[in-house]
Amino acid sequence: MKQETAIILLVSKQISMRKVIRSHLYRRGFIHILEARDGREAQTLLLQNPINCIISDWEMQDITGIDLLLQVRSDPELQNMLFMLVTAETKRDNIEKAILAGVDDLLIQPFTPAKLCEKVLRLIQKNRHIPREMQIHMAGSTKSDLTSPILQSLLDEGMTFDQEQSEQETVEEIHIANSQLIAENTYLKAELDRLSALDLKSPLTELLSLNQSLLQQRSLSAEVKQQLKQIDHLSHHLLARVDGSLNLWKMETDQYELQPESFDLIAVAEQVINAERPNAKNKSITIALDGPHKCHCYGEALLCRTLLGNLVRLAVDASPKKDTVLIKVHADEYLHITIHHMGLTSIEQQNQFFNKYSLPNNPTVSEAYAARIISIIQGGDIKVVSKVNEGSQFILRLPKGA
Template structure:
């Protein structure tokens, strides 16, 4: 742990120093800082960073955009990312969780809280595992959500050099809170700087040796105690003393002799804030734990669905090639095949596409018989758009006696990728038009899809952007956008060529099996 390299990102220099000091108090020495997300990305590309600790609200590039940039970078996407925030809007917290934040730390926080978040961010979440036959999903028992545990009573530290005052204040609060006492400033600081600091300090000012002002000042200078609220309880009544105490970060100023009817509500109000803060942190922890568990379940469900549908697809395609079947039977099988491909496309677009967008997709590359994938999609397109009519033609530069080249990627993603592009070309083609799908066995593999009809000039630069569509009532504008993402997720790319004023060409490149 001590060898870890941290990047602290915050637009306020004072907060960068506070977090850096907390890290140093935990034994870490390799600490880099940045004032915004843009500067942070420069550091990440120049230094080997193990953990990012970033504030949320920053100018230039805020924490959420930085998180998205990291998760979309192939070299950085697995980097632990701790978001520090005072955000209370649940939808924004859900967005950060969806984007793959490792942990969320609510302001204010202690060094001990930061340490626990770092440990949790570095530890992989318990993953669901398939049962012995692959049909059942079982989970390693996760820790109970923080909000489900019984919260300990808040702790008050009473600091006073007079035993009678210590006894009085302890008796006043012992039934509702855990009370600790200190008779001098040194002992008070030792308690505040320990692994179990108090939630609130009732601090006398006039004490021998180290007075209350010095105790408060040293509390604010230490990362473990700078966030602890302080109420001065003192016989000093002049306005200068009050202003000095408040300038040192005191949340209240109570004069002696203490009136219980005044002090108890004030303490209760401040500790209510402490409890709300703890509950907010617990709620965010529970949201993150639930999201991780839900993602594991959905991953296994999608994996099983895709596996089953791939089996159905292979069986249907095999049966459809049986020459003993009647034309009606073959047509029914082809309809089943088309429906299966549509369901696979829905699964890919609803799950894999989202993971690609948030930088959490992991490719399990396998050889893909691309010629077979294209052949089936062309056959389906000819059947689907026969009424327009549009003719879809498949060409390949491979000699008949040669084995067709294979792509290195994911077969189901390839189905979705080319299904969307061929469908888009057919819809954009005029009646009596022709769509060409050409497979080039170069390295990387190239697939050209050409249709008559040019992409309008006003959307050419945005052709692969999300929700961009033209001339298609009810069109979602996701076809070319998803194709671009699905290609890049497999180590390839998609490019648009509009040099032909009468037609549109799209070239897809994919890695080739060597």
């Protein structure tokens, strides 16, 4: 398997650790890298993406790296997946425990960028996990009966790590790599702050307020009112896109501070429909809304405006001509929104639908990925389902408002 086609899942509670590993692997040609903060989030990503290899911390809350490994090996659909554990522990008993659980390799901390990339490249070349028969006497035994050299290799690595490269050289290389990563993050944050400082939201908000005032005047002709309504729709659309773009990075790095409140989701959906109608008209597509007169959601209205806008645009783009994109809303303990169209999404496309980048080597973040991040940050979830003769639908769940 080649680096550019492999899909790797990084699982670590430490953002810095994920960024260090991601940065080094990206430089070596691994462009499809997903991240999970814990075992539970990893389980969700495993269901949604055709992942080839997992690189996971050993120590995590709730579901440890070993627990996640055991779950993967017990699942018939996932059991051949490659799995590497990252740990600072080099005790023989723990290494034996990992081998018995079915690990393919261990990455011992501290590690150098060269060691990381060497191990991952070697692992990916295997293509899939190959079960090994072995008998290992656990803690308390005097020796191990090995039928595979992998345990001895890992034991040797843990016991002779400081013999391969002096501790000072290792620390210096890691320090240089971390310094480079910090510099990159500082630059990205400065760029984000610069964009935020432009404060496009304030003038757009003022424009919306002024537009609403003009719409209240009774002396306006029907044509002028229609033009003002179109300005209102486009301004809402632009405001949502600006807000979503500026905040996505904060959401990915757990820096976004959600300020939820109860708002009418139906009103937001109507704004989305009005904004997306010109694009749909080019394909003779109708966008319809089926729901109650009002339905309150608990979240941020502007984020939901971006979320629904992204999904409706995707539905319109995937729909055949003269189709209808139908948005259905109903409530029980949660708000349930489905967006249906008659286009089809293959199993492979469904598995990769919410990937960050829709195409290899394309730096543009996909609208589906942004929609998923926005739904998760607000305590919801999202999936895509497609069936022959029934079409496709986005199934979205959000917290219910008062």
